[in-house]
Amino acid sequence: MVLYRIMLEDSSAAVTAHDGAAETAFVELARLKKDRGALILAHTYQLPEIQAAADLVGDSLELSRAAARTDARVIVFCGVRFMAETAKILAPDRTVLLPAEDAGCPMADSITAENLRDFKSRYPGRPVVTYINSTAEVKAESDWCCTSANALRVIEAVDSPEILCVPDRNLARWCQRNTTKKLVWWDGFCLVHVRIDPEDARAAKAKYPDALLLAHPECEPEVLDLADHVLSTSQMLAFAARSPARRFLIATEAEVVGKLRRDHPDREFYTVGPAQHCVNMKKTRLADVLRALETGKPAVTLDLDLMARARRPIDRMLALG
Ligand code: SF4
Structure with missing residues (x-):
């Protein structure tokens, strides 16, 4: 059974x-x-x-x-x-x-500490905001961390008109549209979110014209252009919980759609095009x-000095609340 x-x-x-x-x-x-x-x-x-x-x-x-x-x-x-x-x-x-x-995470692995040191040397004096989807070694080379939920707030909090953003180009592009600061980004991306096709988003909107399209900022800009709201995963869940809307199109990893359906069986949630799953x-x-x-295995082990250096940008982010 x-x-x-x-x-x-x-x-x-x-x-x-x-x-x-x-x-x-x-x-x-x-x-x-x-x-x-x-x-x-x-x-x-x-x-x-x-x-x-x-x-x-x-x-x-x-x-x-x-x-x-x-x-x-x-x-x-x-x-x-x-x-x-x-x-x-x-x-x-x-x-x-x-x-x-x-x-693992292919996006996190798209930049190494050495890559980041080289990137910084090409833009001297610019602080680095690193998406939490990154290795400990890359965080240790960074000034701030951010998540998809607080990236824009972190960027506004950084005391510099020019900022380097790694590793996700789409999160950085989204922030660039919403800030007057100049952002320079690494060309990393999430394989799962970039597979969400703008044509599928248009088709889904045509099929369900009353539905709200919620898109994750790791999606391509063309998908974000079609979204009613650009939200992190937790923001999507919170938005759906308080929204009076009955139908939603969800442009992110497919498990979020499953969770929304379980949490709100009285409402309708659809993937945008084929369901996209993160194999990792x-x-x-x-x-x-x-x-x-x-x-008690496998346990994560990291060098103490590396952890101390990687913690600084995370603590700065967490201090923002
Ligand atoms: S969905 Fe998977 S590949 Fe994409 S950022 Fe998250 S862990 Fe990495």
């Missing part, structure tokens, strides 16, 4: 779990969590079974804040590597486990979380 089955429109992704196996796994998970004094954090792009197992589901900023303030001895980070690294930087005395060790975010399975809690 199926415990839950979630299929996203236009998607081949289906997640199923059977009562007996799932129940056993969740009982074991609760036992291990208590034994280890663990907190389970899951990004909104994680599979529904992982979201169901988590103490907190959120975006990068929400999860970073939770990591910074937790008393838990162990943080199990269900996401990709840069997120678990950020948790470790903010909670260096805790054990941070990344259940799917090979879950889908690498974490319940069995991986159980194994990580059982074995």
